[in-house]
Amino acid sequence: MSSKDHGSDLEESRSTKGQSPRRRHEDADFCSSTAVVVLTQKVFAETVGTYFLIFVGCGAFLVDKKYGSITFPGMAAAWGLVIVVMAYAVGHISGGHFNPAVTIAFAVFRQFPLTQVPSYIAAQMLGSILASGTLCLLYDVDQELFFGTLPSVSYGRALVLEIIITFLLMFVISGVATDNRSSGDFAGLAIGLTILINVLTTGQVCGASMNPARSLGPAIVMHNYKAIWIYIVGPVMGAILGAFAYNLIRYTDKPLNEITKSSSLLRSFTGN
Structure with a gap:
């Protein structure tokens, strides 16, 4: 054993010396508990998903700006398809x-654990920042190629538009991804098409x-x-109103045993 290893072992023994065996056991159980592992998997999935959402959607914008090969309908399709x-x-x-707005709306109406909201939002923000940084490095982006969202109308109109289109998005999500009576197998497709429609109709006006x-x-x-x-206030308001x-x-007045059971994809959108 090297002196470095010996020093680390000594430091570890000092840090745990004041802890009872039960406390150390509880800490080990917490780190290896099923709940912690599952939440870690969920957070990682949200990070990866948001990363590719931004990488593909904003990447389509940058490719079109540089090479003119995608067109606006193509960019809208990229957002929906990803x-x-x-x-x-x-x-x-x-x-x-x-999407933090979707996570917040689910939590407001008790369809998602409130304790997981901070972790999900942090993961979504991390994915977006990493994807944005990747695009800036790969495409040598300057302010003229800013791929964020900017309104081409007044702030008031842009806010109303963001509320309306996010309302529609959350309304569709609630219908196809949280209601046991819907066909959950097509939830992802319906949500993607909703985003495509929203970008096509308002993307050049409010940023969608x-x-x-x-x-x-x-x-x-x-x-x-x-x-x-x-783009913070509008989506959050729209999502809450859409879920409401x-x-x-x-x-429904039907008993639960008469309601068609849905697929795992349908139930998974609520995180349950």
Whole structure:
């Protein structure tokens, strides 16, 4: 044993000397508990999913700006398709939120554990920042190629548009991904198509963020925070209102045993 190893062992023994065997056992159990392992898997899945959401969506924007080969409808398709792909790839692990507004709305209506909200939002932000940094390095991005979200109309109109399109997104998510009566096998496709529609109709007007992480990641990396509040307040408000609206029509008089059981993908969007 080297002196370095001996020193580390001595330091470890000192750090645990004051702990009872029961305390050390509890700490070991906590680190290896099923709950901690599962949450770690979920957080990693959210990070990876959000990373590729931003990498593909914003990457399509950069490729079109540099080479003119994608066009605006192509960029909208990229946003919708990457959501479909990642929802089916990791939706059964983390629920496939990739969006702090969606996570918050689920938590508000008790469809997602409140204790997991900070971890999910941190993972989503990390994925967005890492993807934005990757794009800046690979495409040599300057402020003229800013791939965040900026409105081309007044701030008030942009805010209203963000609320409306995020309302629609969350309404669809609530319908296809949390209601046992829906066909959960097509949840990812329906959500991806909703994002495609929203980007096509409002992307050139308000930016069609629908996702605070989507806007904050590029803003942080490129130090451009113009109108950023719109893309935090709008999506969160829209998501909460969309979830509330669907919850008004969710309930049925049928007993639970008569409601068609859904697939694991449907249930996974709530994180349960």
